[in-house]
Amino acid sequence: MVEMHHTGRARPPWLRRLAIPALLAAITIGFFWRLTLTNQYTWINGPDLARQVLPWFQFQAGELREGRIPLWDPYLFGGQPLLAQAQPGAAYPLNWLLFLAPLRDGWIQLTVLHWYFVAIHFLAVAFAYRLCRDCRFSRASSVAGAVIFGLGGFMGHNDWPQMLNGATWIPLVLLCLLRVARGERPWAAAAAGGLCLGLAFLAGHHQAPIYTALMAAGVWIWIIPRAKDWRRAALMAAAFFVIAGLVSGVQSLLALEYSNNAYRWVDAPAPVGPGDKVPYNVHEKYSLRPDLLLSIVFPNLVGPTDALAGIAALVLALCGVAFAWQRIEVRVAFGVWVGGLLFALGGSVLFHGLLYAILPLLEKARTPAMAAGVAQVGIAVLAAAGLDAIAAMSTEDRRRALTIAVRASAAFGVAVFIAWSAQYLLGRVTADPRTAATGLCALLTAGALAGWSRGAISNLAATAALIGIVLIDLGNGQASYLPHRDAGFRELTKIRNTAPIVEAVRKASAEPGQWGRVDFGSSPDLTYMGSGSPGDFYGIDSFHGYLASLTTTVVDAKLGDEQTRLRYGVRYVVASEPTGGWNELVAQTDEWKLWRNRKAFPRAWIERDGACGGADSVWVLRRESDRMVLWADAACAGRLVVSETVYPGWRAAIDGKASPIGTAHGSLRAVELTAGSHRVEMLYAPASFRWGLAMTLFGILLVPFAGALDARHKL
Secondary structure, three states: OOOOOOOEEEEOHHHHHHHHHHHHHHHHHHOOHHHHOOOOOOOOHHHHHHHHHHHHHHHHHHHOOOOOOEEEEEEEEOOOHHHHHOOOOOOOOOHHHHHHOOOOEEEEEEHOOOOHHHHHHHHHHHHHHHHHHOOOHHHHHHHHHHHHHHHHHHHOOOHHHHHHHHOHHHHHHHHHHHHHHHHOHHHHHHHHHHHHHHHHOOOOOOOOHHHHHHHHHHHHHHHHHOOOOHHHHHHHHHHHHHHHHHHHHHHHHHHHHHOOOEEOOOOOOOOOOOOOOOOOOHHHHHOHHHHHHHHHHHHHHHHOOOOOOOOOHHHHHHHHHHHOOOOOHHHHHHHHHHHHHHHOHHEEEEEEEHHHHHHOHHHHHOHHHHHHHHHHHHHHHHHHHHHHHHHOOOOOHHHHHHHHHHHHHHHHHHHHHHHHHHHOOOOOOOOOOOHHHHHHHHHHHHHHHHHHHHHOOOOHHHHHHHHHHHHHHHHHHHHHHOOOOHOOOOHHHHHHHHHHHHHHHHHHHOOOOOEEEEOOOOOOOOHHHHHHHHHHHHHHOOOOOOOEEEEOOOOOOOOHHHHHHHHOOEEEEEEOOOOEEEEEEEEEOOOOEEEEEOOOOOOOOOOOOOOOOOOOOEEEEEOOOOEEEEEEEOOEEEEEEEEEOOOOOOOEOOOOOOOOOOOOOHHHHHEOOOOOOEEEEEEEEOOOHHHHHHHHHHHHHHHHHHHHHHHOOOO
């Protein structure tokens, strides 16, 4: 069956199916025109992004091309777990596409990074559209809801991909929960929802998935007592969370192991250690201030995140509540919206502290404001519901129903213009032009609703106009803050400026017996090198890096101690003046100097408590990120010490036989050797990864079988 145009030509069905995805893609690409249609802006110029995220991406791209799973990062602090840190997003499929994209001279292309960022938002838009369509809203209304979620609020404000990737799954989780509430193949829906939540945990950062899980728990609490068979509904809820836990296993199991062996810096006076809670005053600090709730309509009110939806979206959402309250989707979405905003207020709301105190793992999500991402999906559904409810009215009913909305929007717009004009005329620096844009959007909203209520414009034209107003509002948010090239890509420039130092270290390390790590941490005059991760970016052994957490063995080894640094093989230091034993000038420019300390230990050596009459020799035959092969000639029995960080999951084999790995000097890997020649292999192959991978695969396989449990009757 094909559809016919008025021209008489047949339009294939697949063309119609592609129309909406193409429209959503066009809107997303156009919204981020600075990234997609010019080469003048970038999103990856902030300190966290350029110093931490980009080096992670570059390292992982190299690992995948070598056919290795990026489990271990050998370039920072003598080696650190990578996948276990969660934030690098090594287990997330969308990231694999980024890492496998064509490189330019070995580097991830900036253009590819820009389209990757846009792709994240397109997925969020597409998933929100699917949610709205599943709620049986019209295509036009669903586009409005998709735009509000995917380009506004949390998704529009944040630029950390590990957080954005996790939040993109919120609409699909809610979609599945609403299917359960409506009794539509509830077992299959519960299983699919658990799958989506599990995939969110694979994305990287834990905050958005934790808040999504909290949202899901709230919806389940609403569903279970209303079900005809509450026991069956409770079992579905259990299946939902079990499958989510299983699917997240390849990430969460390693992360759990890491949390028991690492310190985390959370902006508290001291790092949080294994078993410690993130202090509640940190949660209070990163809560959404009550006055920032105005960020729903004002794009210039910025805190840890915002809840920007725009005045048109807010009016439509309130119309959805007023005119479509009888719908399950509207009641649930209203609860999600209000609940998300209340939780985002954090320390300002009593129940947040109670949940912090009694719910395990919730304290790990230190930024309550990020729950605004959950609230955003609620207002998106409500706005779509409002559009459909208005469109279904007769002209007379619509005129009566929209009278208050038109007057309120117009009054708000006038008030905003008066307030802004007063500030402008008084010469106040706070007279932000985006505030005036908010007033303009309010007046445009009033005009569109007035024309619609009088039948002057059609349903489709009114919806298109309101979507356009929403895009104007959202376009004044954080998307307009991308740095321009003329202002200088400061952080990216610092990365490039590190290249000559890296080459100088490589050249010096190539001299016989002069291998060594470089310490960028002692260069207060070079901010990026002191606090970034050039080791990951350039693939060079460095002692410091830009991380939010670090293994306990390394921290407890006292990183500032000179002997610790020497044992870690820190032979080179970047500093303006000599530092301790690092006083041999190797290379210099007007901006930096590279110093050497010849007392630094080699990559591996043999040590023993007593004297030995012969000489020892150690060669490194092969070194990969997660594997090292050595040949040792030991004159007497002793222990082979490698200047690499010890951590659970490392295994050793001596002459092909398994041997335990011990700890030397508090943080280094070591194995015991007998006298003679030995081939020693060390491999990072944690059981937590194998078990986690098995959990993920098992959880995915459970999903299609859940549908077999569905009964014909609804909940």
